[in-house]
Amino acid sequence: MGSGPPKPTRSTQVQPTRTQPKDFSYSPLQSPDEIRVVTLVKGKRRQNPDSIQCYLAHGQLRPPTDAYLKTPRGRSCEAEGTVLLNGRLTQYKALSYEWGSCDNKETIFLNGCEFKVWRNLYNALCHLRSPKEDLVLWIDQLCINQNNLTERGHQLRKMSQIYRSAHGVVLWLGLSQRVAAQLKIVAEAGRFTEKPVEATMKEIYRCTIWRRAWIWQEIFFARNFLMQCGDQRVPGWYFVQTSIKLFPELRNMPMSPQSSDLSKGLPGVLALVALKHDEFDRTTRTSSFGNDLVELLLYAMADNVQCKNPRDFIYALMAIPDWKPGPWAYITTDYSAPLRQLYEETVRYAAAKSYKTKREDFALRLAKRLGLQIDAKSIEKLVEPILPPWRQHGT
Helix, strand or coil, X not given: CCCCCCCCCCCCCCCCCCCCCCECCXXXXXXXXXXXXXXXXXXXXXXXXXXXXXXXXXXXXXXXXCCEEECCCCCEEECCCEEEECCEEECCEEXXXXXXXXXXXXXXXXXXXXXXXXXXXXXXXXXXXXXXCCEEEECHHHHCCCCCHHHHHHHHCCHHHHHHHCCEEEEECCCCHHHHHHHHXXXXXXXXXXXXXXXXXXXXXXXXXXXXXXXXXXXXXXXXXXXXXXXXEEEHHHHHHHHHHHCHHHHCHHHCCCCHHHHCCCCHHXXXXXXXXXXXXXXXXXXXXXXXXXXXXXXXXXXXXECCCCCHHHHCCCCCCCCCCCHHHCCCCCCCCCHHHHXXXXXXXXXXXXXXXXXXXXXXXXXXXXXXXXXXXXXXXXXXXXXXXXXXXXC
C-alpha cells in the first residue's frame, strides 16, 4: 500500500490569501465509482480553528473482494478495499458521528478556502489529527456536496461500499469528560468486577449517537471500528464483546421487534452488530434478522431512532438487507422526491417481501414515524396482494 497517503498535488496545495475566494466550490463527480476523500493535514491536536487544514480529492472506490482471508486467529474477513487516489491505491478511514446543532459552526480550510463545519465535526478533526502524518478520511459533511440533492442520492447508494471498504471506522462520541472516563473503565474492564462495568456500559448506551439512524449501517458494515471520546479510545469489537458478555439478551433481541430489552436501554444497533459478531466466521449470514427491511424498520421505531430528514429513516437501513434483488432497485433514493412517494414505494415493496408482519399495522406505524397523514383506504390499497416488483418486471 505504500508508506502513507499520497501528498496533495501542487494545484491543491493552496494557502488562503486575501485575493482568493472565501467560499469553497465542489467539482462534480465524474463517474459512478468516484467518491471524494479528505486528507487531514498533520498537526498538533486541539489548536485554533484556523489551523485545521484539509485537502479534498476525487478517487475511484475499490471495494473489498468477495474472497475471505484467514487472520492469524483463524477467523475469516473480507479482503480490504481501498480508494485509487492520484493513481495510487490508498487506505482511508470513515467517520461515524452526530452532526449536532447547525447553530454551532467552526471554520476550517478546505483546499485553501474557508469552509464552515458543524462544531462536533470540528472537535473530531482536532482530536483525530496526527502530529506525525496526514490522515485520509471519508466524512459525509465534507466528501458529499450537501447542497446537491442529486449527488446526495447517488452517494447514498454507495454508503455501504464506502464503510465496508474503509480500513477502519471511527465512532466519534464527542468531548464529554464523563463519557471519556466511562470508556477508560471499559478499556480497563479486567481490573474491575462486572457490576461497575455493567453500570458504566449502560451509561455509554445513553449517548445519543446510538439513536442516530445512519449508525446502523456504518457500524454494521465496518470491518473494524474504534470508539473515541476526546483522546480516550476503545476498540469497537472489544466493546461489542463486553456488551454481549454482560447483556446476553442482545443475542435474543432480533427474535422480536417489540423486545422489552429495547426499553431497558440496550441500543438496537448493538443487536445487529452482535449478530454479525456471532457469525463472523461464516461467509454467509443464516439469520433472517437484518435480511428483512420490515423488521429493521420496526426495530428502529421501537429503538426511537432519530434523523434530521425523515427520508433517512428508510435510506439509512436500506443497504443492510441481503436481498436478491435488493430494495435499491425499487425504492427511489432521491431527496427531491416527495416523502409520500418514498413511503408508498417502501410499503409496497415490504408488503411483497414480508410474510411475518401484518401489513396494515406496519404501514400505519411507518406513516406515523414519517409524520404522514394516511387514511385507512389508502393503506388498504397499498398493501393489498400484488405481484412482487421483481415478478412484475419479469425477473
